[in-house]
Amino acid sequence: METPLIEITDLQKVYGVGDIAVYALRKVSLNIRSGEFAAVMGPSGSGKSTLMNILGCLDRPTDGTYRLDGEDVSHMNRAELAGVRNRKIGFIFQSFNLLPRLSALKNVMLPMLYSDVIMPLEEREILAAEALERVGLGRRLHHRPNELSGGQQQRVAIARALINRPPLILADEPTGNLDTHSSAEIMSLLADLHTQGVTIAMVTHDPERAAQAERVICMRDGQVVSDGRGDRHECLERRS
Amino acid sequence: MSITQTLQIAWEGLMLNRVRSFLTTLGIIIGVASVIMMLAISAGAEAAIAEQINSLGANLLIVSPIRGVPGASRTMVYEDAEAIAETVSSATSVSAEQNASQTVKGGSTTLEAISILGVTDSFPGVRDYAIGEGRFFTTEENDRGVKVAVLGYGIAQDLFGEESPIGQQITIGSTRLTVIGVMAQKGIVADVDYDGRVYVPIEIVFQKFMPTAIGGDRVRTIYVKAESPEVIESTISQVTTVLAERHDVDPAQPDFTIQTQQDIISTQQATTEAFRDLLGWVAGVSLVVGGIGIMNIMLVSVTERTREIGLRQALGARPRDVQLQFLLEALILSLAGGLVGVLAGVGGSTLFGALGEMRTEIVPLSIPLAFTAAGSVGIFFGYYPATKAAQLDPIVALRHE
Ligand SMILES: Nc1ncnc2c1ncn2[C@@H]1O[C@H](COP(=O)(O)OP(=O)(O)OP(=O)(O)O)[C@@H](O)[C@H]1O
Numbered sequence: 001m002e003t004p005l006i007e008i009t010d011l012q013k014v015y016g017v018g019d020i021a022v023y024a025l026r027k028v029s030l031n032i033r034s035g036e037f038a039a040v041m042g043p044s045g046s047g048k049s050t051l052m053n054i055l056g057c058l059d060r061p062t063d064g065t066y067r068l069d070g071e072d073v074s075h076m077n078r079a080e081l082a083g084v085r086n087r088k089i090g091f092i093f094q095s096f097n098l099l100p101r102l103s104a105l106k107n108v109m110l111p112m113l114y115s116d117v118i119m120p121l122e123e124r125e126i127l128a129a130e131a132l133e134r135v136g137l138g139r140r141l142h143h144r145p146n147e148l149s150g151g152q153q154q155r156v157a158i159a160r161a162l163i164n165r166p167p168l169i170l171a172d173e174p175t176g177n178l179d180t181h182s183s184a185e186i187m188s189l190l191a192d193l194h195t196q197g198v199t200i201a202m203v204t205h206d207p208e209r210a211a212q213a214e215r216v217i218c219m220r221d222g223q224v225v226s227d228g229r230g231d232r233h234e235c236l237e238r239r240s
Numbered sequence: 241m242s243i244t245q246t247l248q249i250a251w252e253g254l255m256l257n258r259v260r261s262f263l264t265t266l267g268i269i270i271g272v273a274s275v276i277m278m279l280a281i282s283a284g285a286e287a288a289i290a291e292q293i294n295s296l297g298a299n300l301l302i303v304s305p306i307r308g309v310p311g312a313s314r315t316m317v318y319e320d321a322e323a324i325a326e327t328v329s330s331a332t333s334v335s336a337e338q339n340a341s342q343t344v345k346g347g348s349t350t351l352e353a354i355s356i357l358g359v360t361d362s363f364p365g366v367r368d369y370a371i372g373e374g375r376f377f378t379t380e381e382n383d384r385g386v387k388v389a390v391l392g393y394g395i396a397q398d399l400f401g402e403e404s405p406i407g408q409q410i411t412i413g414s415t416r417l418t419v420i421g422v423m424a425q426k427g428i429v430a431d432v433d434y435d436g437r438v439y440v441p442i443e444i445v446f447q448k449f450m451p452t453a454i455g456g457d458r459v460r461t462i463y464v465k466a467e468s469p470e471v472i473e474s475t476i477s478q479v480t481t482v483l484a485e486r487h488d489v490d491p492a493q494p495d496f497t498i499q500t501q502q503d504i505i506s507t508q509q510a511t512t513e514a515f516r517d518l519l520g521w522v523a524g525v526s527l528v529v530g531g532i533g534i535m536n537i538m539l540v541s542v543t544e545r546t547r548e549i550g551l552r553q554a555l556g557a558r559p560r561d562v563q564l565q566f567l568l569e570a571l572i573l574s575l576a577g578g579l580v581g582v583l584a585g586v587g588g589s590t591l592f593g594a595l596g597e598m599r600t601e602i603v604p605l606s607i608p609l610a611f612t613a614a615g616s617v618g619i620f621f622g623y624y625p626a627t628k629a630a631q632l633d634p635i636v637a638l639r640h641e
């Protein structure tokens with residue numbers, strides 16, 4: 001069997017020590033295969049963001065191991081983790097996180113700035129323009145974020161997440177700040193990416209959105225309480 | 241990440257707050273300008289000193305009487321100069337000087353209160369002072385008190401204009417003299433207007449312009465030219481011995497002083513040095529204050545852009561990428577301040593030289609030096625904010641509002 005893209009074993013995250021210690025993750029183990037589209041659900045404070053931060057190499061676990069794409073990243077230093085993020089992970093944030101003074105094109109080009117692959121400027125601009133075309137913003141290359149709608153801004157963020165061709169896309173409530181119409185657009189974009197073979201892990205509170213994923217990981221109190229495929233699922237039922 | 245890209249990001253960061261960026265660099269501007277001006281003043285003073293040494297004459301001793309020393313029976317007289325010339329072996333030549341202020345008439349012009357310098361024939365040699373036209377008077381003319389005069393360059397111009405003064409008659413007080421020469425143009429050096437004087441044999445001053453009650457052969461100054469800089473000290477002690485004996489005073493408490501060029505220059509130098517030191521302090525303090533200003537503004541900038549830093553980290557910026565970005569921002573700020581400071585310093589030095597008494601000469605090397613100083617300040621004071629930015633936790637930074 002092929003090695004999973006994500007392999008976490010007994011992952012723990014503890015904030016603080018002693019009486020005030022908060023166990024954000026308690027011995028979480030799970031695998032995500034390459035090409036999977038997984039939704040992460042669960043009540044507020046259940047540890048979804050904590051898990052995503054560790055999966056995104058933004059944070060390190062207190063205990064346990066994390067292998068990403070066959071590489072043990074749980075003991076890497078900050079510089080090494082930055083390299084892994086740049087090569088292997090594309091982030092989509094709830095609040096878009098575009099730099100307001102840069103055009104859509106420049107925002108999309110940001111990850112290439114920190115890449116080991118040196119490319120001439122024109123080539124980077126062409127790639128960024130192509131990425132924006134793929135998310136339907138081919139005519140908005142030189143717009144600044146404040147000249148774009150929320151949905152368009154999130155599409156710029158998706159183009160930015162894809163620009164270095166990472167194997168993994170992590171999205172923490174990507175539709176949390178969007179109206180229903182824009183949310184649907186973003187979801188269909190993610191679904192397209194999924195069919196193209198990109199691995200996606202997405203946190204959402206919306207059972208409808210989660211139902212579009214092929215797998216739903218349900219968390220409570222820092223633990224995975226159910227993990228399944230299909231639309232009949234504990235988390236989805238409780239919500240609806 | 242390439243340095244040009246980092247530079248570009250740093251530049252964009254600074255352009256977010258142009259006015260603030262400029263104000264931040266004021267300290268650096270003042271500091272750098274002070275460095276440039278300080279060195280320009282030093283160089284100017286050195287040049288002025290070299291010029292003064294030339295104007296006085298090389299290896300010169302200047303002997304002047306002190307009045308009111310107990311037991312001193314006589315003041316300095318012409319024979320003292322002759323005695324020095326005869327006995328002091330390391331003195332290559334000796335001249336005496338006595339002056340008077342008189343009205344000078346020549347052609348159709350009358351000049352009031354002109355400084356008349358009675359000197360001996362060796363004066364031009366002792367003072368390294370060249371003759372412009374004609375000749376200086378001879379030993380014989382001096383001893384016999386022949387009524388001849390050598391004009392300062394300016395006096396010659398005032399009296400005769402374009403005409404040659406040689407052979408012309410002038411009247412000093414009520415004495416008629418023949419002009420035999422004009423000194424070379426020299427200008428004003430150390431407050432002395434060399435061109436506005438008339439030189440005559442010292443005998444004439446003794447006979448015509450000194451009231452006999454004061455003493456007909458008293459001299460104001462004796463100039464002694466030493467053979468070389470090495471023998472200046474021994475020449476001083478020989479002159480002291482000779483004069484003390486003649487004046488019947490204790491050599492340790494003489495009724496005369498002997499100054500060297502160095503003594504004269506030192507007094508002038510002291511003022512310049514005091515001013516230069518002051519500027520040095522201003523430069524140092526401004527650079528430190530400027531540096532703290534840069535540090536402050538960089539800390540503000542890091543706080544304001546925490547979220548941006550978090551985002552860049554998430555997208556793959558390594559700690560040293562972030563550090564370099566902010567270090568470069570600090571460096572650009574300080575170098576921009578340095579550039580303005582260099583312009584201000586060069587302008588200030590030029591203005592200062594044009595207005596004040598102090599001479600300034602811009603030292604070319606001071607420009608790269610000032611830039612280096614500014615850059616070092618930028619890096620030194622930018623290091624802490626840049627490191628702070630680099631050490632931000634990406635998660636905390638991303639959550640920052
Ligand atoms: N930096 C921190 N310091 C202390 N406790 C923290 C920290 N970050 C998270 N926690 C705690 O860890 C637990 C899990 O938080 P997490 O943000 O992962 O929840 P979540 O599932 O993403 O919630 P939400 O749906 O509200 O986003 C919570 O109890 C939270 O208070």
Ligand SMILES: [Mg+2]
Pocket residue numbers: 048049050172
């Ligand atoms: Mg969360």
